[in-house]
Amino acid sequence: MSEFFFFYGTLRHEALLSAVVGRKLAPQRAVLPRTCLVEARDGTRELAFPIPVPGPDGLEGVMVALSAKERARLDYYEAGFQRDRAQVLSNGQPTDVWLYRPAPGRWQQGASWEFAHWQARWGAIAVAAAQEFMRGFGSVPADRALARYPQMLVRAASRLRAEAMPTPAELRRQAQPEDIVIEAETVGYAHFFAVEDYRLRHRTFSGGETAPLDRAVFVSGDAACVLPYDPVRDRVLLIEQFRPGPMARGDRNPWMLEPIAGRVDPFETPEEAVRREAVEEAGLSVGRLIVAPNYYPTPGAKSEFIYNFIALTELSDGVGSPGGMIDEGEDIRPHLVSFAQLEGLLASGELLNGPAVLLTLWLARLRPELRAAAGA
Template sequence: MQPHFFYGTLCHPPLLEAVIGRVPQLVPARLEGFAPHEACREGQGLGFPILIETPGAVTRGVVADLTEAEAERIAWYEDGYDAEIRELETGAGSREAKLWLPQADRWEVGAEWTLGDWAPKWAALKTEAARLFIAEAQAVGPDAANARYHAILVRAASILRARAAPMAQDLRRDLQDGDIKIDAQQTAYAKFFAVEDYKLEHRLFAGGMSAKLDRAAFVSGDASVVLPYDPVRDRVMLIEQIRTGPLARGEPNPWMIEAIAGRVDPGETPEEAALREAGEEAGITIARLIEAPRYYPSPGAKSEFVYSYIGIADLPDEAAQLGGKADEHEDIRAHLVPFERLMTLVATGEAGNAPLVVLALWLAGQRAALQRMAGVA
C-alpha cells in the first residue's frame, strides 16, 4: 500500500470515491511550510487548490493508503502536478506520504483555499466530472482525457442541470424502472466534442422490449443563445461567422447569420453565459434577459441542450463592430438589423439556423409588449 496526502478536492470523500472506486480510511494529517491557494487562469478561479510554499503556514488534510492501481488513477487525475514524498504530522506521530505539488508557472495563484468554501459551488460538479474523467481515461488514455478535461467539466455541468431541471412531462411516456436497458456504452471519438456508441433496448409502446439497438450520440455541452433587441429602435443585433457544419454539408457559402451563442462554462449559469458571450462576441452589455424556449436542437443524434434568451440592449449605430476572442480564433462581424428585415431573413432562409429562427419567432410574439414596456408603443 502507498500512503498519499490529500489536501484539496480529494479530501471530499465522494470525489475520491469517483476517482479510485472506494473511500479508504482517511487519517487527519498536516503539512508544515505550505498553504493551499486556488489555482487561477486569467484571474478566474478553476475550482481546485495548489500548494504554495509559505514559511510558518500549515496545510491540514488526510492521509490514505492506496493500492498500486488506485495510486495510478490518482496520477491520471493530478495532471499538472508533480509527486513528491514529504514528512507529515498525524495524531500517531510523523510519517512520510506522497503529495502533489503544482508544476512551475502552470497556474496563477489565487486567494487562500478551503474545502468549506469550495464545496457549495464545486463539489457536485467536480465529483461528476471525476466519474466521467476516469471512464474516458480508461477508454482513450489519461493524456487524451486530460486534454479534454474542460470539455468533460462542461458535460458534467450539463448532466447536473438535466437532473436538477428535467423537461416537463405531461404528454410523454411516464418513465418506469427498466424502460431503458443500456447493455454497452463506449467512447468512439473524444476531442473538443465526443461521440459515444450505445447498445441498448427500450420499452415499446405496444409492450415488451425492442430488439438490441446500435445507436450513437454526438456529445457536447449545454449552450446559451441570446438575440439582442433594442425596443426603442426596434432592431436586433445579429452576428456573422464561418461555420464548419455548413462547410461539411457542402454549403457553397459557410458564413452564417446567427444570434450570439456559446457553451455554458463550468461554474456559471446559462444566464451568465449569455451575458458573457454578448461581451466576447459583440462587445455589448445586455440590460435584461428574457427567457425564451429551451430545447434539444437535434435530439436524434446530439446531447446539446440550448437555453435561449431575448436580450434587451441599447443598440446605437456604433454598436456594430468586429468581435470574438482572439485566443479562440473567433472572427465575428456584427450587424444591426431592423425587426422587419430579421423576419425577411427568416422567410428567405438566410437566417438558416434553428436558434435564430426560434428567437426571431419568439421575439415576434413578445415585440409589442417589449415596446410598450420601453414606452414607444
C-alpha cells in the same frame, strides 16, 4: 502492499476521491506542517485546484492507505502533477506519505484557497467529470485524457443541469429509471466534442422491451443564445460568422446570420454565459433577459441543449463592434436589423440558424407587449 497518501486540495472531497480510486474510502485526518494553500491561476483565470506553499500554519487534509492498483488509478488522474514524499502528523504521530504537487512554475499563485468554497461551487461538477475521466483508465493515455478534461467539465455541468431540469409529462411518457438498460458504452471519438456508442434496450409503448439497439450520440456541452432587442427603435442585433457545418454539407455560402451565442462554461449559468458572450462577440452589454423556449436541436443524434433569451437592450446607431475570441479563430461582425428586415430575412431563407428562427418567432409573439411597455 498499501502505502499512505495525503490529500490537501480537491481530493479531500470524499466523493471525488472515491470516484478516482474506485471504492468508498474512510480517510483519516492529518496535517502537513508549515504549509498553506493558494489558488492556482493561469494568467487571470482561476483554476479549479490549489497550490501548496510555505506558510506559518499546518495544512489540514486527509490520509488514506491505497493498494498498487489504486495508486495507478490515482497517478492516472493526477497526470499533470508530480508525486513527492512528505511527512504529516496524524493523531500527533509523524507518518511518511505520498502527495501530489504542481510542477514548479507551471501556474501562478493567487489568493488563499478555501476547501469549503471549492466544495460548494465545484464539487459536484468535479465528481461528474472525474467519472468520465476515469473511464479512460487503461485504454486512453493520460496526456490525451488530460487535454480533454476542460471539455469533460463542460459536459459534467450539462449533465447536472439536465438532472435538475423539470420533466413535465402531460402528454408524453413519464420515464422511469428502469425503462432504459445500457448494456455497453464506449467512446469512439473524443476531442473538443465526443462521440459515444451505446448498446441499449428501452421500454416500448406496449409495455415490452426493444431488442438490443446500437446508437451513437454526438456529445457536446449546453449552449445559450441571446437576441438583443430595442423595443423603442424596433430593431435587433444579429452577428455574422463563418460556420464549418454548412461548409461540410456543401452550402455555397457558409457565413451565417445568428443571435449571439456560445457554450455555457462550467460554473456559470446560461444567463451569465449570454452576458459574457455579448461582450466577447459584439462588445455589447445587454439588459433585462426574457426567457424564450429551450430545446434539443437534434435529439436523435446530439446531446446538445440550447437555452434561449431575448435581451431588452438599447441599440442606437453604431452600437456593437466586431468581436470574437482571436485564440479560438473567431471572426465576427454585428448587424443592426429592423424587425421588419428580420422577418424579411426569415421569409427569404437567409436566416438559416435554428435559434435565430426560434427567437424571431418568439419575439414576434412578445413584440406588441414589449413595445407598448416601452411607450413605443
